[in-house]
Amino acid sequence: GAGVSQTPSNKVTEKGKYVELRCDPISGHTALYWYRQSLGQGPEFLIYFQGTGAADDSGLPNDRFFAVRPEGSVSTLKIQRTERGDSAVYLCASSFAANTEAFFGQGTRLTVV
Amino acid sequence: ILNVEQSPQSLHVQEGDSTNFTCSFPSSNFYALHWYRWETAKSPEALFVMTLNGDEKKKGRISATLNTKEGYSYLYIKGSQPEDSATYLCAFSNTGGFKTIFGAGTRLFVKA
Numbered sequence: 001g002a003g004v005s006q007t008p009s010n011k012v013t014e015k016g017k018y019v020e021l022r023c024d025p026i027s028g029h030t031a032l033y034w035y036r037q038s039l040g041q042g043p044e045f046l047i048y049f050q051g052t053g054a055a056d057d058s059g060l061p062n063d064r065f066f067a068v069r070p071e072g073s074v075s076t077l078k079i080q081r082t083e084r085g086d087s088a089v090y091l092c093a094s095s096f097a098a099n100t101e102a103f104f105g106q107g108t109r110l111t112v113v
Numbered sequence: 114i115l116n117v118e119q120s121p122q123s124l125h126v127q128e129g130d131s132t133n134f135t136c137s138f139p140s141s142n143f144y145a146l147h148w149y150r151w152e153t154a155k156s157p158e159a160l161f162v163m164t165l166n167g168d169e170k171k172k173g174r175i176s177a178t179l180n181t182k183e184g185y186s187y188l189y190i191k192g193s194q195p196e197d198s199a200t201y202l203c204a205f206s207n208t209g210g211f212k213t214i215f216g217a218g219t220r221l222f223v224k225a
Contacts, residue, residue: 004156033213042117042202042215043157056211091157098211099145104156 002026006092006105013082013112021077021108025094032075033102034067035091043091049075050098082112115139117205119216126193127224133189134219136203140184147204147213148177148188157202160188193223 005024013019025032030051035043045059052072060066064082069075079086089109093102118137126132138146148160161170166181174191190197200218 031211035215040217042119042204042217045212045214048211050211058212093157099162099206099213101159101162102147102213103159104149106156 004092004094004103004105006090006108008108009106010109011111013110015082015084015112017082019079019082019110021079021090021110023075023077023092023094023105025073025075025092026103027073029094029096029103030072031095031098031100031102032069033093033095034075034077035093037089037091037107046077048098055098079110082110084112086110087112115205115207115212115214117203117214117216119201119203119219121219122217123220123222125222125224128193128195130193130223131189131191132193132221133187134201134221136186136188136205136216138184138186138203138205138214139207140182142207143181143184144206144208146179146181146186147206148186149202149204150199151202151218152199160201190221193221195223195225197221198223 007022032049034046037043048056049069064080067077089107091107093104095102146163149157151157163179168179202218204213204215206213
């Protein structure tokens with residue numbers, strides 16, 4: 001596609017449920033980032049993929065969060081046993097290589113009720 | 114702990130005013146400094162990626178400078194227009210890692 005696509009754009013889920021957030025990066029971009037943005041703050045780094053592998057997952061807050069990118073293209077962020085504090089906008093970005101110009105999706109707004 | 118600070122938090126200017134904001138970041142192990150513009154209901158848009166001390170970049174009425182030794186970058190907007198209203202984010206990355214640390218942003222409001 002022409003840009004980074006994230007689905008769904010909005011997700012409301014009940015506390016304790018499992019959710020999956022999808023990111024379709026720009027074709028050919030090997031670098032893929034996930035961020036989480038809470039109100040009034042800048043995006044918070046979660047995980048970086050180079051190709052299929054997670055090169056840096058130090059930003060994942062705990063073991064309820066997991067992300068995959070099995071074929072080096074689409075990535076899925078998975079959150080188990082959601083908590084109200086997980087409510088945020090989850091942003092995905094891709095770039096040709098690490099630390100080059102990154103292109104962001106419009107984000108998924110997750111609300112845990 | 115890597116910390117990126119942006120100031121001011123918000124800024125209200127009149128159309129035609131020139132303005133600037135500051136981004137402060139750790140000066141050790143610097144790799145790159147990114148500036149983004151984030152308009153409401155849109156995706157963050159990359160403005161500049163800066164890697165060299167003393168670097169200056171320009172895109173239209175927007176320009177940026179970089180001082181890696183003292184750990185700051187300035188973003189300048191000349192002759193602000195209402196369409197410049199957005200949140201301006203800077204993000205820092207250091208050598209040896211891929212993590213990008215964002216500041217909280219400067220929210221710019223340009224009144225016609």
